[in-house]
Amino acid sequence: MAERIGVFVCKCGPNIGDRIDVDSVVAEAEGIEDVVTAKSHNLLCSEDGIRFLQEEIRKGGLTRVVIAACTPKQYEQKFMRACEGVGLNPYLLQMTNIREQCAWVTPDPAQATAKAKSLVRAATMRATLQEPIEKKEIEIHPDVLVVGSGVAGLEATLTLAQKGRKVYLLEKSPCIGGLGARFEEVYQTMECAPCMLAPELQEVLQKENIEAITYGELEGVVGSYGNFTVKIRRKARYVSEEACIGCSACFEPCPVEVSNEFDEGLSKRKAIYIPFAGALPNVPVIDEANCIKLKGGECNACQEACPFDAIDFDDQDRIEEKRVGAIILATGSTQFNPSSLAQYGYGRFDNVLTGLELERLNASNGPTGGKILLKDGREPRSVAFVYCVGRKEKGHCSGICCMYSVKLAHLLKEKIPGVEVYSFYTDLCLPKKEHQRLYEEVVEKGVEFIRSNGSERVSRDGKGLVVEYKADSTSKSLAVDMVVLAPAIEPNPDTAKLAAILDIPLDERGFFSEEHPLMKSFGTPLEGVFIAGCCQGPKDIGDAVAQGGAAAGRILSRLIPGEKLELEPIVAVIDEEICGGCNTCISICPYSAISRDEEKKVAVVDDTLCRGCGTCVAACPTGAARAKHFTNEEIFAEIREVVR
Amino acid sequence: MKTETDFQLKVIAFCCKWCSSAAADLAGTSRMKMLPNFTIIPTMCSSRVDPELILKAFERGAWGVLVAGCHPGDCHYQNGNYKTQRRIFLLRKLLSDFGIEPDRLRLEWISASEGAKFAQVVNEFIERVDELGPLKD
Numbered sequence: 085m086a087e088r089i090g091v092f093v094c095k096c097g098p099n100i101g102d103r104i105d106v107d108s109v110v111a112e113a114e115g116i117e118d119v120v121t122a123k124s125h126n127l128l129c130s131e132d133g134i135r136f137l138q139e140e141i142r143k144g145g146l147t148r149v150v151i152a153a154c155t156p157k158q159y160e161q162k163f164m165r166a167c168e169g170v171g172l173n174p175y176l177l178q179m180t181n182i183r184e185q186c187a188w189v190t191p192d193p194a195q196a197t198a199k200a201k202s203l204v205r206a207a208t209m210r211a212t213l214q215e216p217i218e219k220k221e222i223e224i225h226p227d228v229l230v231v232g233s234g235v236a237g238l239e240a241t242l243t244l245a246q247k248g249r250k251v252y253l254l255e256k257s258p259c260i261g262g263l264g265a266r267f268e269e270v271y272q273t274m275e276c277a278p279c280m281l282a283p284e285l286q287e288v289l290q291k292e293n294i295e296a297i298t299y300g301e302l303e304g305v306v307g308s309y310g311n312f313t314v315k316i317r318r319k320a321r322y323v324s325e326e327a328c329i330g331c332s333a334c335f336e337p338c339p340v341e342v343s344n345e346f347d348e349g350l351s352k353r354k355a356i357y358i359p360f361a362g363a364l365p366n367v368p369v370i371d372e373a374n375c376i377k378l379k380g381g382e383c384n385a386c387q388e389a390c391p392f393d394a395i396d397f398d399d400q401d402r403i404e405e406k407r408v409g410a411i412i413l414a415t416g417s418t419q420f421n422p423s424s425l426a427q428y429g430y431g432r433f434d435n436v437l438t439g440l441e442l443e444r445l446n447a448s449n450g451p452t453g454g455k456i457l458l459k460d461g462r463e464p465r466s467v468a469f470v471y472c473v474g475r476k477e478k479g480h481c482s483g484i485c486c487m488y489s490v491k492l493a494h495l496l497k498e499k500i501p502g503v504e505v506y507s508f509y510t511d512l513c514l515p516k517k518e519h520q521r522l523y524e525e526v527v528e529k530g531v532e533f534i535r536s537n538g539s540e541r542v543s544r545d546g547k548g549l550v551v552e553y554k555a556d557s558t559s560k561s562l563a564v565d566m567v568v569l570a571p572a573i574e575p576n577p578d579t580a581k582l583a584a585i586l587d588i589p590l591d592e593r594g595f596f597s598e599e600h601p602l603m604k605s606f607g608t609p610l611e612g613v614f615i616a617g618c619c620q621g622p623k624d625i626g627d628a629v630a631q632g633g634a635a636a637g638r639i640l641s642r643l644i645p646g647e648k649l650e651l652e653p654i655v656a657v658i659d660e661e662i663c664g665g666c667n668t669c670i671s672i673c674p675y676s677a678i679s680r681d682e683e684k685k686v687a688v689v690d691d692t693l694c695r696g697c698g699t700c701v702a703a704c705p706t707g708a709a710r711a712k713h714f715t716n717e718e719i720f721a722e723i724r725e726v727v728r
Numbered sequence: 729m730k731t732e733t734d735f736q737l738k739v740i741a742f743c744c745k746w747c748s749s750a751a752a753d754l755a756g757t758s759r760m761k762m763l764p765n766f767t768i769i770p771t772m773c774s775s776r777v778d779p780e781l782i783l784k785a786f787e788r789g790a791w792g793v794l795v796a797g798c799h800p801g802d803c804h805y806q807n808g809n810y811k812t813q814r815r816i817f818l819l820r821k822l823l824s825d826f827g828i829e830p831d832r833l834r835l836e837w838i839s840a841s842e843g844a845k846f847a848q849v850v851n852e853f854i855e856r857v858d859e860l861g862p863l864k865d
């Protein structure tokens with residue numbers, strides 16, 4: 085059956101009307117095969133224009149509509165809705181731009197008119213070939229998985245939970261709170277970090293719709309936005325979370341002592357332990373690798389000491405599957421290991437620390453109860469900070485090291501009266517509205533900032549340390565008791581593991597790659613998978629929290645209980661009759677939307693993942709892959725009319 | 729030739745619907761002066777532009793084909809434009825085998841703010857293919 089095509093040319097007031105002979109364009113359209121109506125209108129996007137359009141579609145029983153007007157970016161959606169409103173599938177509308185790309189750029193009206201005619205012909209021939217496309221909607225699971233419980237993960241979890249969402253908060257370590265929970269004070273507010281975090285941590289543990297899974301890991305993910313199935317490993321804790329009341333009676337009798345990673349190795353812990361005083365949940369774990377009993381030896385000390393029978397040596401890892409609609413990764417980062425740069429003496433000399441180690445020394449829940457001490461127990465009389473350790477090697481500025489070093493210098497000055505503090509820097513990074521002030525404060529307190537050329541070397545001199553450096557082109561040296569390094573922030577090893585599990589890309593530095601560095605720094609190319617905090621790149625607490633909130637907001641606004649998720653309707657389809665099974669498309673799709681049907685030996689597009697870029701269509705050697713709404717035939721028809 | 733209203737010189741400009749189409753629109757809103765001999769055919773991403781589409785354009789008599797996409801790193805589908813770049817590079821090499829001057833095929837990265845660049849690229853390209861004249865059969 086022949087199509088009934090209507091062509092509508094908008095004058096856009098004088099914008100098109102004065103530059104193009106609209107009547108002759110309409111006359112041209114009338115002469116095209118299957119065009120049953122061709123009309124002009126003064127302002128098609130106006131209310132009157134929309135009414136006129138709908139009336140024409142109805143009256144003429146139109147099966148295709150061509151609108152020659154402004155850029156589709158402006159009103160295409162409106163015109164599509166107008167078509168839909170009178171029962172015409174919106175993908176049977178074709179717009180052609182005779183304003184921006186014709187009337188406004190072609191000085192000669194005769195030429196502009198001729199061009200407009202050719203555009204209208206091309207759009208009309210294309211429209212004949214267009215096919216209706218149905219809106220695609222899928223049922224969804226509103227629950228969300230958040231991986232990592234640092235400040236970014238906490239913010240995301242609480243934002244989602246406040247709206248009543250069920251959230252699984254998966255944390256790898258035995259306690260929640262991430263790095264922030266291990267600091268005493270935080271810039272820029274210089275407030276107590278545990279106090280700042282405590283209410284959030286409590287809420288996470290108490291809120292009914294949050295299930296905090298500590299000592300757990302993500303093992304696998306299948307599915308797509310709205311419908312993921314995630315596999316979680318709950319590692320054996322050997323201590324029942326229900327029975328244990330956190331009395332700590334079990335630590336003392338344990339005969340094993342190992343270095344405590346939560347104090348950066350500055351203290352010892354037992355094989356049964358909680359990471360630090362006040363860690364939540366307040367339930368210990370037994371470290372399999374070091375427990376005598378779990379290694380097959382004879383020991384029962386903790387079990388005997390526990391008054392509540394909470395210790396269970398038969399505990400086992402459990403694999404659980406959860407269904408969620410979206411996933412937020414907030415797994416943080418790690419620090420560059422300065423021992424690979426011999427000049428700093430880290431790992432070789434006592435009292436050469438990283439900033440994080442000094443954080444732990446300064447923390448009341450740390451190895452010294454908050455006393456900043458040298459290895460031999462004395463208070464340091466002089467401390468030198470060295471900034472930008474590993475910046476050159478890593479090739480990025482971490483943006484937080486200057487500020488936390490300034491913070492630590494400030495804390496030193498407060499804690500140890502008369503301590504001399506020096507800061508060796510090459511560049512200072514003090515963004516944000518309060519940072520410069522804190523810097524000026526420490527300068528006023530007597531912290532000496534020394535601009536060097538980045539060639540600091542640390543050596544030992546008796547019990548003390550010497551920093552050799554070059555400033556103002558002269559070599560100098562300075563004797564100090566303690567050196568504190570500010571190593572670059574780098575991705576932690578789990579980043580690559582998770583990227584492989586989820587099939588999402590990493591950037592060239594190994595952090596998760598964002599969907600857009602500015603507009604969607606919290607998104608990934610995989611719909612429904614978001615990133616927040618330092619796993620996306622180094623940042624401070626404020627920025628990490630903002631990303632966590634943004635990711636949660638995106639989920640709340642699109643993944644709504646009881647509502648279906650609308651998907652991109654313009655996708656690729658593969659004709660299994662034609663597909664030769666070469667897999668070209670599978671390897672080229674940027675969204676891993678194509679998989680292989682092993683039985684039929686053909687490629688299949690998952691239209692919940694496809695975003696319709698058309699890469700596969702261009703790459704397919706057999707022509708089996710077709711792009712809906714951008715088929716070869718449609719584009720050929722345009723070409724044919726344009727080059728007539 | 730360029731001044732006649734039934735112009736024979738035709739250039740097809742494939743523009744992705746993001747950056748390069750937006751640049752084309754901006755050229756319009758900035759009222760740049762452009763030669764009338766180009767027609768934009770939009771695609772979702774420059775990576776949709778199949779060599780077959782380009783060859784079809786030449787077969788039909790287009791004097792030149794411009795492919796415009798987002799700048800490297802700005803593609804709205806991850807890295808579609810890198811794939812485009814590779815494809816166009818290879819196709820340009822092949823064109824001479826078909827007796828088509830490689831200069832008739834041009835690839836440009838044009839961002840949404842580069843309306844002036846869009847106008848300039850298109851005008852220059854039309855001038856260039858005008859020098860080359862119509863395709864030889």
Ligand SMILES: Cc1cc2nc3c(=O)[nH]c(=O)nc-3n(C[C@H](O)[C@H](O)[C@H](O)COP(=O)(O)OP(=O)(O)OC[C@H]3O[C@@H](n4cnc5c(N)ncnc54)[C@H](O)[C@@H]3O)c2cc1C
Pocket residue numbers: 231232233234235236237254255256257260261262263264267269270271272300301302414415416417419439440443484488491578582616617618619623624625626628
């Ligand atoms: C020495 C130092 C001092 C700092 N001082 C300040 C300061 O004063 N003020 C400030 O604003 N910022 C400061 N920062 C920066 C601040 O620490 C970060 O901005 C913040 O911790 C980022 O939070 P996050 O949630 O992204 O990551 P994190 O706090 O690192 O949390 C990540 C969480 O994810 C967990 N995790 C990791 N891998 C997995 C996995 N595979 N599965 C499950 N869970 C996983 C981790 O165990 C951790 O609990 C400092 C940083 C350093 C290094």
Ligand code: SF4
Pocket residue numbers: 658662663664665666667668669670686687703704705706707708709
């Ligand atoms: S590229 Fe084409 S032929 Fe090859 S597997 Fe994909 S659809 Fe099939």
Ligand code: SF4
Pocket residue numbers: 655656672673674675676677678689693694695696697698699700701
């Ligand atoms: S159109 Fe793009 S997103 Fe969709 S399957 Fe093809 S390559 Fe993947």
Ligand code: FES
Pocket residue numbers: 744745746747748772773774775796797798802803804805808809
């Ligand atoms: S979207 Fe513009 S080149 Fe890919």
